[in-house]
Amino acid sequence: MVAYNFKARFADAVANGSKRQTIRAPRKGRSRHARLGEPVQLYTGLRTKAAWKLRHPDPICIRSTYCHIHEKGITFGNYPVTHLDDFAKLDGFADFEEMKAWFRETHGLPFIGQLIEWEYQPR
Numbered sequence: 001m002v003a004y005n006f007k008a009r010f011a012d013a014v015a016n017g018s019k020r021q022t023i024r025a026p027r028k029g030r031s032r033h034a035r036l037g038e039p040v041q042l043y044t045g046l047r048t049k050a051a052w053k054l055r056h057p058d059p060i061c062i063r064s065t066y067c068h069i070h071e072k073g074i075t076f077g078n079y080p081v082t083h084l085d086d087f088a089k090l091d092g093f094a095d096f097e098e099m100k101a102w103f104r105e106t107h108g109l110p111f112i113g114q115l116i117e118w119e120y121q122p123r
Contacts, residue, residue, distance in 0.1 A: 034116050
């Protein structure tokens with residue numbers, strides 16, 4: 001099972017189900033990203049006394065694929081994203097410009113990583 005930590009900015013959207021994906025940098029060492037069909041654990045404040053699990057039961061990974069974010073767009077798998085603002089909203093941003101600015105500041109552009117999507121299980 002793979003765990004993902006979310007900044008406070010994204011925690012409510014993950015908890016209420018409006019954010020169902022994350023884009024992450026490659027993991028180091030033996031650590032890996034979620035695989036199709038595998039449960040994912042979603043937290044905020046991980047490694048602190050304020051750690052909080054955002055969803056019960058754990059959602060299931062429905063996609064785990066290459067993702068490339070650059071100044072002019074996004075590609076995941078081998079497919080360019082055609083509706084950039086819609087894609088950015090799924091990831092918790094107002095639009096592609098806000099998403100691009102966040103990735104530029106946090107990771108630098110171009111950014112190559114992994115898109116992980118999940119599906120919530122009934123409570």
